[in-house]
Amino acid sequence: MPRVYSYVLSRCGHDIELAEELTQRTFVAAVEQRWRFDGRSDITTWLCGIARHKLADHYRRAERDQRRQMQLEVREIDVPGEGTESHEDDREVIAAAFRSLPPAQRAVLAFVDLDGLSVPEAARLIGKSRLATQSLLHRARDRFRRSYRGEADR
DSSP states (O other), X not given: OXXXXXXXXXXXXXXXXXXXXXXXXXXXXXXXXXXXXXXSSOHHHHHHHHHHHHHHHHXXXXXXXXXXXXXXXXXXXXXXXXXXXXXXXXXXXXXXXXXXXXXXXXXXXXXXXXXXXXXXXXXHHHTOOHHHHHHHHHHHHHHHHHHHHTOOOO
């Protein structure tokens, strides 16, 4: 157990509570799936493999929760100067501004700002270099902002 705990602790930013929880989940999973251990590797290696999956599950869940929270916060943002206008109108204006973007700009804006991917991850998805994607993102944000404000394209 100390080796698995140490493995997890070093990979979760030395968060003791999280390391304890993930170590516990690792051993519960190991007991439940003990029939899968075939003896070809050291038991600690097998347990650390399970711990790696538990850690990945934790980070995926945390990222998903963070995206959900961010989406909720974005929905609650009031646009200044709108008064008592319906939030439905805001969503329509946002959707129209988003649709006004060229497809490549829509894609990079969605991947980075809505899905929370990094620029290099978005670059891999759209098949462009990191620098080209960064430039595309800058242009997308600028064009979205202008479209949302009702400004004509320059």
